[in-house]
Amino acid sequence: MKLLVQGDDYGFTKGVTYGIVDAIDNGILTCTGMFANMEIAPWAAEFIKARPDFCFGIDFNLVAGPSCAAAEKIPHLVDENGRLIRSSVRIHDPRWQNEAGRAELFPYTEVYTEIKAQYDRFVELTGRKPGYLNGHSIVAETMLKAIRKIADEEDLPFAFDFMQFAFTTFSLPEEEDEKNNASVSKVFDAKAQLKKDPLGKFLRYKEEILNHEYVMAGGHPGYVDADLFALTSLSIERCKDLEFVTSPLMKAFVRENQVELIDYYDVAKAMKQGLIQ
Template sequence: MKKLLFQSDDYGLTDAVADGILKGIHQGIIRNTGLFVNMPSSARAAEKIRDCAEVCVGIDINLVAGKPISDPAEVPSLVNSDGHFVPSVQRMREGKVIGRQGMCLCFEQDPYNYEEVLLETENQVKRFIELMGRKPEYFHGHSMATPNTQKAARVIAEKYNILMTLDVMNSNAVSMIPCTWTPKPFPIEDQLKTDVEQHFLQALQASLQHEIGYFICHCGFVEEDLMKETTYTMIRMKDLAMATSPKVKAFLKEHQIELITYRDLKEECSCL
């Protein structure tokens, strides 16, 4: 492996997550991150990263946390009675999963109404443009994908000419570095015991034969607000420690691995 696309998702989920990712950009190896545009922290997060030329900022389309950008009355199947998105754990509990198609979970009946997802997805892209003053540099789905969410994502990504991370994942030119140490469910006590740095170094070593490696994690500091939005909590500080680790930096230097962004992939991979 000569190049590594290192991505940390969920930028703007909370203030602490945003601040942790910013540390990982300025003091570590994060070069790609996706902005949540529908959270109370989104505007602050966008302001802090808008002029960071060294990082590629995409959009994390979020249909499971916080409130929609759309009027809840226009997306009734996406929200609970309080106007917040239905959490993914509730979708899993109430629906019947019958299989997978690539990254998609296939339910007996897709819990996501296509037209409503299409509306909300485009409204999130529009909000990104308002917050950042430019289009997202890549398009990434958050938490749970179904055929309807991916179909809507494809339509909006093509409409705005935005690179989809799904296409990168499926490209023969890029090798996904598997993150096998983050099961679902992932209890807090198990998150605290997980040695992310060691796992990641082992995964990097095993991927050296590939030309371009691709890894996604979820860095961040931990605060009370985070506990209200997700069960993926303490592991974020472990991811951040890994992303700023001297051992990881030394490994990249020793093996002459260049950190890249989606901008580089557009130039290097004609298939994307």
């Protein structure tokens, strides 16, 4: 079995970033996507420079923090302070419920302008191209189209494509403690987040998981800091995702089952060889 372990939101806050660095250096994490638009991005980029062989991608973020493009170029995406409009606001707009409405909320030209600016900032800060491209949080059809354009222009893998091909841990049966999922509901429920148990769930279903050739396990590992509570409803559970990718039990699972840990560099190679369509 080949296992890709993806951790999203690198560079979101200092706590999240330190937690992901811990997962890189001491866990089984194989790739992570950076928020190039956040104020701490230059600081987070220094950890990337110190790890030239690790697969750092980019998570295109249209719902948190400042924009990279000039606010006047993307008026539908930012508020009066030039900050990207939160996902918790977007999903409660009636227009979010249909494709035409989502295109109105996220006009393609503005979306492409902002994510291209985020891409350029990643390259400027890190001195290299990202290993893959990914969308963050809610993703409108216009965003998928814009990411696809950059993926084609830069010859880079799009995480969405691998998720369609591989078996993902998101496909496992939903359990009681996952029914109030902050990444979907955008509602903060401390008790629900504390109950989250990605490590236990993975090990409960390990026999099924081992039946697949390519598997993707994704999450949001990180330490929890005060800045996180101001930016997102998905906060406390990040420490549980960090436990999953750093646990001795997961390291033992990989070792005992001869699991091959892969990243998006490996995915790109397999795509070129026709092994992944």
